[in-house]
Amino acid sequence: MAAATKRIARLKRIDRAAVFIITLGGISVVIGVLGILVFIGAEAIPLFKSARIAPIISVAVNSSAGANPSGLRALGVDEYRKYIFTVEPDARVRFHPVDPAVAPQEFPFPGLTGGTRVSASSRSHLGNLLAAGTEDGRVAMAQILYTPQYEQQRLAGLEISLRERGLAEVDPGHRPIRQVSFIEDEGKNFIAAIVSAEEIALWQAEDPASPRRAIVRVPAGQVVEHVRLGRHASITAVTKAGRMYHWIFEADSETPRLTDDVLVANEPVTAIEYLIGGSSLVVGTAGGQVTSWFRATMQDGTEALIKAHVYEPQRSAVVGFAPSPRDRSFAAVGGDGSLVLRHATSERTLAAIADARANPLIVIAPKADAIYTLDTASATAFSMHNPHPEVSLGALIGKVWYEGYAQPEYVWQSTGASDDFEPKLSLMPLIFGTIKGTLYAMLFAVPIAVLAALYTSQFVHPNIKAKIKPTVEIMAALPSVVIGFLAGLYLAGVVEKNLVAVFAMMVLFPIFGTSGVVLWKMLPQSVSSRLRSGMEVLMILPLLLIAGWFAVQIGPSLELWLFGGDAKAWLQSTMGLTYDQRNCLVVGLAMGFAVIPIIFTIAEDAFTSVPSSLTAASLALGASRWQTAVRVVLPTGSPGVFSAVMIGFGRAVGETMIVLMATGNTPVMDWSIFNGIRTLSANIAVEIPEAPYGGTLYRTLFLAAALLFVMTFVINTIAEVIRQRLRERYKAV
Numbered sequence: 001m002a003a004a005t006k007r008i009a010r011l012k013r014i015d016r017a018a019v020f021i022i023t024l025g026g027i028s029v030v031i032g033v034l035g036i037l038v039f040i041g042a043e044a045i046p047l048f049k050s051a052r053i054a055p056i057i058s059v060a061v062n063s064s065a066g067a068n069p070s071g072l073r074a075l076g077v078d079e080y081r082k083y084i085f086t087v088e089p090d091a092r093v094r095f096h097p098v099d100p101a102v103a104p105q106e107f108p109f110p111g112l113t114g115g116t117r118v119s120a121s122s123r124s125h126l127g128n129l130l131a132a133g134t135e136d137g138r139v140a141m142a143q144i145l146y147t148p149q150y151e152q153q154r155l156a157g158l159e160i161s162l163r164e165r166g167l168a169e170v171d172p173g174h175r176p177i178r179q180v181s182f183i184e185d186e187g188k189n190f191i192a193a194i195v196s197a198e199e200i201a202l203w204q205a206e207d208p209a210s211p212r213r214a215i216v217r218v219p220a221g222q223v224v225e226h227v228r229l230g231r232h233a234s235i236t237a238v239t240k241a242g243r244m245y246h247w248i249f250e251a252d253s254e255t256p257r258l259t260d261d262v263l264v265a266n267e268p269v270t271a272i273e274y275l276i277g278g279s280s281l282v283v284g285t286a287g288g289q290v291t292s293w294f295r296a297t298m299q300d301g302t303e304a305l306i307k308a309h310v311y312e313p314q315r316s317a318v319v320g321f322a323p324s325p326r327d328r329s330f331a332a333v334g335g336d337g338s339l340v341l342r343h344a345t346s347e348r349t350l351a352a353i354a355d356a357r358a359n360p361l362i363v364i365a366p367k368a369d370a371i372y373t374l375d376t377a378s379a380t381a382f383s384m385h386n387p388h389p390e391v392s393l394g395a396l397i398g399k400v401w402y403e404g405y406a407q408p409e410y411v412w413q414s415t416g417a418s419d420d421f422e423p424k425l426s427l428m429p430l431i432f433g434t435i436k437g438t439l440y441a442m443l444f445a446v447p448i449a450v451l452a453a454l455y456t457s458q459f460v461h462p463n464i465k466a467k468i469k470p471t472v473e474i475m476a477a478l479p480s481v482v483i484g485f486l487a488g489l490y491l492a493g494v495v496e497k498n499l500v501a502v503f504a505m506m507v508l509f510p511i512f513g514t515s516g517v518v519l520w521k522m523l524p525q526s527v528s529s530r531l532r533s534g535m536e537v538l539m540i541l542p543l544l545l546i547a548g549w550f551a552v553q554i555g556p557s558l559e560l561w562l563f564g565g566d567a568k569a570w571l572q573s574t575m576g577l578t579y580d581q582r583n584c585l586v587v588g589l590a591m592g593f594a595v596i597p598i599i600f601t602i603a604e605d606a607f608t609s610v611p612s613s614l615t616a617a618s619l620a621l622g623a624s625r626w627q628t629a630v631r632v633v634l635p636t637g638s639p640g641v642f643s644a645v646m647i648g649f650g651r652a653v654g655e656t657m658i659v660l661m662a663t664g665n666t667p668v669m670d671w672s673i674f675n676g677i678r679t680l681s682a683n684i685a686v687e688i689p690e691a692p693y694g695g696t697l698y699r700t701l702f703l704a705a706a707l708l709f710v711m712t713f714v715i716n717t718i719a720e721v722i723r724q725r726l727r728e729r730y731k732a733v
Helices: 002-048 393-397 428-458 462-475 480-497 499-521 537-563 567-575 584-608 612-620 625-636 638-653 657-662 680-690 696-730
Strands: 052-060 075-077 083-087 092-097 105-108 118-123 129-134 138-151 154-169 179-185 188-194 199-205 212-217 224-230 234-239 243-248 257-263 269-274 281-285 290-297 303-310 318-323 329-334 339-343 349-353 362-364 370-374 378-385
Touching (some): 052 349, 075 370, 083 370, 129 179, 138 179, 154 199, 179 224, 199 234, 234 269, 281 329, 339 370, 428 462, 428 625, 462 584, 480 499, 480 584, 499 537, 612 625, 657 680, 680 696
Parallel strands (some): 269 318
Antiparallel strands (some): 075 083, 083 092, 092 105, 179 188, 281 290, 318 329, 329 339, 339 349, 362 370, 370 378
16 A cells, blocks of 8 residues: 555656646747747837937038028038038038037139129039029039048048039020029939029030020919929929929920929929939928829820829928938928928828927938038037838838829839839738738648548548558648749649640549549449449549540640630730739649648548447438538538638648749739739748848838738637637537
8 A cells, every 4th residue: 555655646746747847838838929929029010110300419500691591402411420511602612510629611612713602502412412503694513522531440530522513504694593403314414493483494414515405484474483303304393373394304305395284282382302213202382281293104104293192281381391312201391490200102200390490401411310400500400210211001001102103002112223212011912912822722722632531531441541641641741842842843834834734624633533433333233342442542543644634635725726726825815814934823733732731631530530420320311421421520520620721721821932932922912813922921031131130121021920920810719719619519419
């Protein structure tokens, strides 16, 4: 008794230890999964934080231009934020140091002689290009060059110089330049200058010695308030009456062509500015309205100036804009001194200061980390932290009107070839692609896997079943990268070459397979009695092989008869469908092949677990084996089948390599089975190696991962609820 008591006590200790270890393991798994979710969420949440702007310093500026100089817009700052420069009316460029211990510097404007008065000036957004318009109709062009000076590998100061870029006689009538805009585009200098209430003088040259000149006019009664130059020799002007005019100075024409005349607002337009890239224009009115415009090709093939975005209005007239040199953010100054930071594409108000005492002369630093405004005696600097301006809930899941598009669309295109690229980060094409790819894979896999499991569990002889089930389960061990490799490089080409044959197989396989069962039933009793149950597969398999061979043989004839010899061209011309070699048909076949083993194994176990007393009772009452399988076994095992399908669904949703290699990885939204897709998981695999740490793309990919996590969690939760209801329904049997 003592020995038995000790043995029982030892077993109890082992049992308690096992329970503790198992419980600890389960809790650790739950904590690990929650930890992953928390980490993913923590990386994604900063996307939605607002930007921050705050005043940091005031720099003394002894400018002779005044608080709101008419026509003078040349305020700038170097990328190291050491100097603020202004163009003065006396034809000097003055550099005001941020550090009061450093002496200011000033240079005569290159090309302008002493005594010349500057009536208007401007600065380009990129390249520190300056233009100074004079009172006699000329415009001088210059470029500021900064050379950093280092001592012991630390920045000690900047060497400043001005390079002359030419002197242009813009107005042969020698009228004063009221406002000037200057850009360098495709190696050509381009100047637009307001010279009268209704006239704008244009000057364009690759070589200053052989310029092209032109004068454009607005209709009589209109008064030109602002003019700006955009890319590809485009000119935009607005008037006091709220109308906007757009011209293009084409290379093969001496006269600029008026392309657009639109009413911006029923009130005066008080500020306009081109954003980075020179295609989108932001417009502010006396009533505080802010909109953005660009030209796009419409669906009928015509080009038009489109009001693409409308922003939250300001409390007072918009008197100045400052575009960011890094992205499509811009700062807007109100007549009441307010400062508002917005993003053009996402329409997001990033930050605002109501009492900033900002002035119309405003600039964003080259690194987009500060904003400067100029008044009579000082320039005020505002620090700016604006890490993810292009992200908003609407930009991620809604249609967005991107620059150059005819209408709002869902688009994923995270990178481009230049800095003025407009990131397109809509997650909808990726969500759509995930659902579409999973749907086609499940349409292929579920019928085959469930029916195969039902047949194997109820009809096949145990000896044959012992070989079939392990063989199918071995399929699950195939690496998905191998399946994707074969699908992308081999299967896609075979399907494209035998497209009609593939669809013919989908029709012939059920017909020939069913014929095998019918032929088995028609065997004489003397023959069938000698054969074991389940050996009908030996008749079905050859017929399936014959069906595949027959489909391949008749495929070319069917293609010639039904589709004129080219099924892909017929799809394009008749149904408007484009056939991509790597498409959802290939994904359905390849990913279905990967999902079948999971669904088959779990479903077969569910069917096998149905009590034999139920099947025996059904057979005893006169039901056939097929009636028993369909009406008794299938409903009873439906909770397990549903679990199998949901697990297979989760496997398909999270699949990466097969989708990546077999679909072309194109983020398009089209239900056509002949188009490619891009899924959430494949997109993460493609983009994450190139995403800068902590950047917008990096965090957006983590948001996509969180979304994928949530999708899987919701689907599994719904599946579990349905499974429990099915168990409750059939637990009585």
